[in-house]
Amino acid sequence: MILGIETSCDETAAAVIKNGKEILSNVVASQIESHKRFGGVVPELASRHHVEQITIVIEEALREAGVPLTELDGIAVTEGPGLVGALLVGVNAAKALAFAHNIPLIPVHHIAGHIYANRLIAELKFPLLALVVSGGHTELVYMEKHGSFQVIGETLDDAAGEAYDKVARTLKLPYPGGPHIDRLAQEGNPVIDLPRAWLEEGSYDFSFSGLKSAVINTLHNAEQRGETIAREDLAASFQASVVEVLTQKTLRAAKEFQVHQVLLAGGVAANHGLRTALQEAFCILPEVELVIPPLKLCTDNAAMIAAAGTVLFEQGKRGKMDLNAYPGLDIESF
Numbered sequence: 001m002i003l004g005i006e007t008s009c010d011e012t013a014a015a016v017i018k019n020g021k022e023i024l025s026n027v028v029a030s031q032i033e034s035h036k037r038f039g040g041v042v043p044e045l046a047s048r049h050h051v052e053q054i055t056i057v058i059e060e061a062l063r064e065a066g067v068p069l070t071e072l073d074g075i076a077v078t079e080g081p082g083l084v085g086a087l088l089v090g091v092n093a094a095k096a097l098a099f100a101h102n103i104p105l106i107p108v109h110h111i112a113g114h115i116y117a118n119r120l121i122a123e124l125k126f127p128l129l130a131l132v133v134s135g136g137h138t139e140l141v142y143m144e145k146h147g148s149f150q151v152i153g154e155t156l157d158d159a160a161g162e163a164y165d166k167v168a169r170t171l172k173l174p175y176p177g178g179p180h181i182d183r184l185a186q187e188g189n190p191v192i193d194l195p196r197a198w199l200e201e202g203s204y205d206f207s208f209s210g211l212k213s214a215v216i217n218t219l220h221n222a223e224q225r226g227e228t229i230a231r232e233d234l235a236a237s238f239q240a241s242v243v244e245v246l247t248q249k250t251l252r253a254a255k256e257f258q259v260h261q262v263l264l265a266g267g268v269a270a271n272h273g274l275r276t277a278l279q280e281a282f283c284i285l286p287e288v289e290l291v292i293p294p295l296k297l298c299t300d301n302a303a304m305i306a307a308a309g310t311v312l313f314e315q316g317k318r319g320k321m322d323l324n325a326y327p328g329l330d331i332e333s334f
């Protein structure tokens, strides 16, 4: 029985997981409404909200699960990466509970959490490949076994979610823009020619800043000429470019590394275009199982932290009372 705590960005979350797979509760208090008027997450505001919410959210998760603190085998908490002031709230709450009730503490990497969200819906089969696409990360991670993470490709500039949010801001859509672009894209057609950054041959790295600039330039050039561009078509064209690169690189890596499974992870995994494109692309590789979590497990939550925490707990990983928050924590060495 593991309690998970997640406060790395703008969601205060707590969850209780049984046997690594069964979600007994999964409480998420979103701060989006507070950050919206600033067009992005304000770190100081995020920390303050976490302080206000953390006790309530943890109590709610335990109450919903019907599990008293005395029945917990461990407390898993996100130690990084993320906003330092935000992470510290979760880390300190976890340490206080662990210390007061003598419960083992398990530090978890946020991206490992996103990947392990998949274990809540499927048995993991190694070796596997995870496509991690969130607001802060775009990575292809190869896993030979539980708890082993090798980054074979990553973004050289913007993360996929970041590109979505910036393009959305240019289109005057509210924060976070990903879901709005996704919705618009479904109403339009990808008729506008936009670049695809394949990078050098064989590379599994990504780059989205050139695409983002191309979208912004297309919009501004049209405005200067007094022309109007259908926002739906621009969104559809942008999404087509992001999705094609993500899908093709994932497919190529799955073949090269001969994996048994491909997992989709992170907030952008909620994207309808990406989900559909991956499902279609992987039809040609029936020996590879594609796992796509439900939307609720794609964006930040604590069930995923507890799921990763369970595996680490079984491997004997423990945090000490000097556990800190690590904003730039590396997944390969954590």
Ligand code: KG4
Pocket (backbone or CB within 6 Å): 009, 133, 134, 135, 136, 137, 160, 161, 162, 164, 165, 176, 177, 178, 179, 182, 266, 267, 268, 269, 270, 271, 272, 298, 299, 300
């Ligand atoms: O994983 P996440 O909840 O937080 C981070 O760890 O970053 O990801 C948030 C990101 C935001 O950039 C948001 O715009 C994006 O995920 N996102 C989407 C969709 N839903 C959320 N991007 C594209 N399409 C979506 N449907």
Ligand code: ZN
Pocket (backbone or CB within 6 Å): 110, 114, 134, 135, 266, 267, 299, 300
């Ligand atoms: Zn995340």
